[in-house]
Amino acid sequence: MHDEEDFSDAERVETVRIKGLGGELDISGNFYERVGGSQTFERLVAKFYEGVAEDDVLRPMYPEDDLGPAAERLRMFLEQYWGGPTTYQEQRGHPRLKMRHSPFKINPLARERWLLHMRAAVDSIELPQLLEAELWGYLDRAATAMLNTFEE
Numbered sequence: 360m361h362d363e364e365d366f367s368d369a370e371r372v373e374t375v376r377i378k379g380l381g382g383e384l385d386i387s388g389n390f391y392e393r394v395g396g397s398q399t400f401e402r403l404v405a406k407f408y409e410g411v412a413e414d415d416v417l418r419p420m421y422p423e424d425d426l427g428p429a430a431e432r433l434r435m436f437l438e439q440y441w442g443g444p445t446t447y448q449e450q451r452g453h454p455r456l457k458m459r460h461s462p463f464k465i466n467p468l469a470r471e472r473w474l475l476h477m478r479a480a481v482d483s484i485e486l487p488q489l490l491e492a493e494l495w496g497y498l499d500r501a502a503t504a505m506l507n508t509f510e511e
């Protein structure tokens with residue numbers, strides 16, 4: 360009874376289901392492609408670092424006068440994480456983010472500030488709701504994972 364014949368039109372049914380759910384949302388491609396590729400991540404990190412530049416807790420942590428190279432590293436990492444080019448890995452090696460953040464004092468206040476500027480950045484790129492929720496969920500969890508002290 361339940362042989363392959365039962366599912367001969369499984370593909371068609373799946374297509375219909377996805378169209379019904381997707382609405383205007385383009386569901387083709389990976390996350391990196393669906394949010395608009397490199398230019399979206401460029402806008403995201405540019406907006407984020409505008410906030411960092413004015414932040415009295417975060418700004419002193421960044422060793423360089425120019426925040427440009429740090430913005431570049433964050434952009435390459437995020438692009439790679441979401442399925443874009445693997446330039447980060449080629450230039451910086453394995454991310455090991457927790458370890459790379461260990462020289463910096465990341466307490467709850469630093470995390471809060473980081474997320475404050477990232478929230479403004481995510482808002483500024485105006486993604487469809489589902490994509491935005493996925494991006495934000497990740498950033499929020501990743502920021503929590505980066506906590507390394509509760510000292511003030």
Ligand code: HEM
Pocket residue numbers: 417420421422428429432433436451456459460463465469470473498501502503505506
């Ligand atoms: C929670 C608060 C956080 C603080 C205060 C913080 C701070 C910093 C600082 C001071 C640097 C060094 C700047 C540089 O030279 O690149 C850095 C680097 C970096 N951060 Fe964060 N960060 C935080 C969270 C995160 C999160 C959640 C991510 C990823 C989702 C992230 C990704 C990166 C990356 C990719 C680099 C460059 C690593 C490298 O290749 O050297 N950071 N961060």
